[in-house]
Amino acid sequence: MNYDGAARHDHSSRRNAAGRERNRGFGEQRNFSAAAPSQRKxxxxxxxxTAFQVLRAVSDQDAYANLVLPRQIRENRLDKQDAGFATELTYGALREQGLYDAVLQLCVDRPLSALDAPVLDALRLGAHQLLSMRVPAHAALDETVSLVRSQIGMGPSGLVNAVLRKVSRQTREEWIQQLTEDVTDESKIFSTTYSHPEWIVRAFRQSLVAHGRDVSELEKLLAADNDAPVVNLVALPGIGDLDEVFKLGGRKGKFVPDSAYYESGDVGRLNSVRAGVVRVQDAGSQAVARALADVELPSGTSDEEWLDLCAGPGGKASLLAALAAQRGAFLTANEPQPHRADLVEDSLGAVPQDAWQVTDMDGRDYGKDQTERLFDRIMVDAPCSGLGALRRRPEARWRKKLTDVAELTVLQSELLDAALKAVRIGGVVAYVTCSPHPAETVAIVEDAIKKHPNLRILDTAAALNSVIMTAPTAPGHTFNSGAASASTWTGNSIQLWPHVNKTDAMFLTLMTVDGPEES
Structure with missing residues (x-):
């Protein structure tokens, strides 16, 4: 009997041929399994x-999947194979939620918002198995319906069974063809095909152009954004090593030193990770921290005081602190939000305590007294939209809004201003975002150049290329700046890309201050 989505009001039809009253679930006609009731799973x-539990936490509690999933894997005692399946299912269902919701809407007779949230999460999990995983259709159907019976109830299982049977009638490519056949706007087509909000597709198009790349790369960028990222690890210099990682199947990193790729399960089980001497950190984040730490100071004077202005949750701060400890320097890791400051302190725990401190100032308060230029190197890893890390935060693309970018740019500009006033003459400031959006990258630096006539952009490409192990990276955007005249100095920025560098889309510009500003 096919599910047609119509509520039945003929009460005599509630009974089957054996005279038993049917459980109608949502008050609607339901499918019967081929198996006898006693045999249904x-x-x-x-x-x-595990995947369902993570999706429920994301939906109900605004949780982050990358934080919840490892805990659920441990609590449910999954072996390596099941953990891999749960990871692919969880991240895939979240990452491609836009496409699956569009398909499901064609298979349900009411708005998806009218469905109970747990039912919708289960449907998304089923759709991902049917359309994007190597799971036989019968297994995807039976196991998802069993999940619904055990976690939601018998009633909704009929709805889920009927809807997923409709989903299974076409392949992913056939559904995309149906959804886009009358669409002429390329951004709308890409939005459906690669499951990104349309505004993000347009933002990526603008970003490629702003950073000197060909707009024809857009599809590759969107596709790379949907690839499951490999876990990147870094051994804190002078403190940790990767012996345990390699012994348990990790591979040597190809982008930055002291790094590794790990695909062998939950990294939380590694003793070195639990001890904090090996850390999970994208290779792009490692590279920008090393570039700041290694670039030659234009002043050639003291190199003792370092500042991470926006340190939470502490990934880059721990790497900078370890590098500072090796060189006899001292890192101040500043984070104004108390709970994030606690995370920073935990992250720094493996580094000798005489090499760092954590402060909780508003970053914009640094440099208010320009007579106290205290720092030789400053990292401004500014709060940003995070558009460069969507592949690692699969739910993020559906939470973010275009207005988020506009709201953040004011703060980004203020933080960079503060850093330029707090750095010593001849020191270095690194402006970093995990976003390629021109409003958060190029525009912020160009605005700083206009505000600070003593600012000079350094050769960021050369600094980054000196700390990475792959072929030199092409600069993303060229700025003209200089204390004497706008044409005296020519420097550049770096924009990393998932489809080019296999990293998050990190932006980096290194700059220095050549002299005090006129009062």
């Missing part, structure tokens, strides 16, 4: 249950 397998 009512328990969820642990991998799918």
């Amino acid at each position: 009512r328990t969820a397998d642990k991998a799918r249950l």
